[in-house]
Amino acid sequence: MKPVIFILIVLFFVITPVSGQPLSDATGIINRLDVQTSGYAFEIKLTSNFDLTDYTFDKDEKQITLYFDSALENNLAEIIIPKDLLSGNFMFYLNDQAFLPRVESNKQISFITLNFTGSGTNVVKIIGSEYLVGLDSITSSDILPLDSEFLFNNYFIWLVFGSILIVIITCIVIIIRKIKK
Known part of the structure; x- marks a missing residue:
């Protein structure tokens, strides 16, 4: 019995609790944004070192707006947007100022890397030139009832x-x- 208690005491001091370690500036918080539009459901993945408080999608403007709070000065985010939802030439605005992040694309997704400074409340707008590429709008009569x-x-x-x-x-x-x- 004494060896078990001794091992537990040693492990208590050796293994530090998760809450005792400070977060790195590069620690990623994963958010999955569900976008329902024109009868389709899409998932946008956001991995960032800041807290996403809200988001909106405007199909008429072909725009995703991200609202977030950051306690860090150096902010980093990676966003994966399905090309079926938004594609083409993107325009980016950070707090209503034009912004040029790194964008890489393949046939299925656009991978956007945001890297900027400034703590506090921020707003990022992502505007695409194409919407629902290769998909037709689903009317409400096409949806089967439960x-x-x-x-x-x-x-x-x-x-x-x-x-x-x-x-x-x-x-x-x-x-x-x-x-x-």
Whole structure:
């Protein structure tokens, strides 16, 4: 028993807790932005060393707007935008000032690297020249309605399963208490 306690005490001092280590300027916070537009769903991936507070997508302006707060002076972000959503020649604005980040593209995505200075609240606007390339807009009549009978049956099964589980646990607790007496 004493060796186990000794090992635990040694490990307590050797292994530092995660919250005890300061964050690096290059530590990445991953955000997945779900964009629903014209009947399609897209995912934009943002990895950054700042906190994303909100985002908007305007299909008429072909624009993604990112709102964020940063406590660091040197900000770094990598954004992956599906080419089906936005593509073409991009224009970037940081707090309404023109901005030129590094952009690399392939057939499926645009990979954007933002590197800028300035702590506090910031706004980045990404404007593409093309929207829904190769895709047609889906009208509301194309979307199939949910089968409410299937949903009811599925919830009913879980309700029955949960009730049976509660009864079994209650019986086990009663049996254990009787055995201890």
